[in-house]
Amino acid sequence: MDLPSDIFQSRLCRLNRTLLSLLGQWPFQKERHRRIIFITVSFLGITQAITQVLALKTLRGDINATLECIPPLIIDGVCIVKLVNLWCNMEKIKMLLIRIQKDWQSWDIESEYEILYKFAETGRSITVGYAGGMYMFGCLFPVMAMIPKIVGKNVTSEYSTRPVGFPYHVEYFIDLNKYYYPVLIHNYIVTAIRLTTLVASDTCVAMLVQHCCALFSVVRYRLEHIRKSIEQDKKLALLEEDDKIYKNFTYCIRKHEDALQFARILETAYTKALFFEVGLIIGAMSMSALQATNEVLTPHVAIRHGGYIFAQLLHLYIACWLGHKMIDHSSSIYTSVYRGEWYESSPKSRRLLNVIMLRSISPCTLTVGKIMVLSLPSFSAVVRASASYFTVFRSVQ
Template sequence: SNVILAWTRKHSSKSMKHTRDYYYDINRRFLSIIGQWPYQKPKARLFFLALVFTCLINTAITQIAKLLMCKNEQCIFEVLPPHFLMWNILVKVFTFRFNNQKIKNLTDQLFANWDIFETQEEREIMKKYAENGRRYVLIYSSYLYVTAISYTITSLWPCIMDAIIPLNTSRPIMLIWEAYYFVDEEKYYYYILCDMLIIFMICLTGLIAHDCMFFTYINHVCGLFAVVGFRFEHMTYKCDIASRNLIDCLDNAYHRQFVFSIHVHRKALQFAKLIESVFSISFAIQLAIVTVAVSISLLQVSIQLHHNIVEATRYFLFVVAQLFYLFCFSLQGQKLMDYSLDIRDKIYNSAWYELPVKRQKMFLIVMRRGIEASTVTACQIYVYSLQNFTTILQTAMSYFTVLASFNE
């Protein structure tokens, strides 16, 4: 029997490891590409990280050179949106780099928390939320890659039209973003284009890797809160009906349930606080950058709409991608708030009235903590939620109005 039990545990452990690898494999691949996967070999991490920084520095130099060459506001406004995107990606990469130990702690807990659950129902809850996280990763990454490809196609539109409907003279070339490469752009256009395409995809992967890992962390902590709520709701069901009158049975079963639930609840709260400590400062910088970038891009859409429909389409795609980014983060922040506050309702909906009075009073400790929502903030100033998402939209529109009035 001992041999069978040992084999069962070993088989269960292998099965659980395979499940974890399935749910987090996409995140591992994205983070490995930019040298930020915590379990990556040091040399590989250094190589891929150096590659990302080289791409970002290359982009920064050429964009700053273009800014220095600009002689009017319109030229500056054309350069700034992709330039802000570059700084946004740089902030994301630095976030993982400077919080390397915290990221490793988060990822260690992400894997370790799967082994603490006792029942199949709890494991199924964690699988459900891990699957949700994986789904978010697939949708978010696919959307951004499709948007990037669409944006690139609009940049190649003059070349495509020259091939389909040639004119006596070639149409003016368009770069993926405004930059100055210190060479003749027409002569070396395809070399510059290839360089931009490679940089674009590598840097975009860095952005996606950061965001998708954040989504995975949030869905994991929501799963922990869901397990705690499930335990509180079914707190008194462990004793069978025939033993309901035996206070000792009920009391002991409740005590084990309560201790474990408090343990998991504390883990969820600590996990949420660690997420907040890692991303708070980074999110404040990113929020400021994205708000200004959206405002300037809206200005460019309104200007180019009457002169160049292709350029207007490019900036429109950029605006939609930025708004989608803000909405996804606001949605994750809202989910974290809702699940952390939902513990109170789960306790209320449980059969707490069947417990001894001295045990009922212990619920007050958890309910008191459940009054305060776990949040994702930007330096404790801005709370990511769906309600505040509309506030950011209003702010961006206000900046756009001011810029448009000056442009007139």
């Protein structure tokens, strides 16, 4: 680690650091370790994806088997996009993490620390809840496939590419019955890598968005509670009354600019990846729904595909909800100006508020390739689009 990392060693961010480290994507890992882990994870994932593509080729002509192959391949695509994006934007993410560390080391008043802590605690709750939900729903698909093998039922598979217990169709061009357990272990290891990639990348975004919202909230507090802020800030104690307010407003401008810069870097680091992710998620949900309705709906099938679809919905919802939070917190700066005791300041100090108000007119956003803004309305729009594609596929079939 090449910088002090108290906050990242604490319970607030420890899980985020651990998840990214497991993929070799934690920016402060040693370069050699990071490369070894990344190459190993990539090799395992790519070899699994290749076997799934070969299975798709082997099963061509069988519509049911083809439908089973496509959703896992789409999720592979999402994971590849996330890993490549993390690797390509390593420096930007590192810059944001260093900024988080500095903010935790340089807060000026007790209220700022409380705001940072509150948002970091919320970020930790999001990380724990999202990780738990994704691992739970994501594991339903492979676990349900293994149940017949565990209970010892004499069940046979009609496909040589997916023996009983295998979560996906794979083609290794070997006797899968003879090498059953080595291939099965490979499948389940890659499934764990898939889930960890999704969770690590998305919770990293959650951590960064939460800190960005915390920066905006610090500015809002300083604007809405001018007197309290001045009383807590020892640096302003020896200044004249109007100078205290003026310095408080200049501090707000600097903090607001820092928050805007943080949001801009965050947006540029993830906008391209989100473009591919959202498109792939639409395809995955549509194909999963088509696959579920194409089979006889037994409890076993319902649980497998239901868990798969819910995991995709959770993945999409968290991204849209985080984008909505950025919009809300950045746009609230404008109204916060009016809630403070601005009328007690001099005209010179009031003019500084115009700068903050002008800069807060346009809210900060997370976008899908600069085409669509992530928000709760866009979540419903994507779900409707998935339902539309499902209807089209169903009618064509």
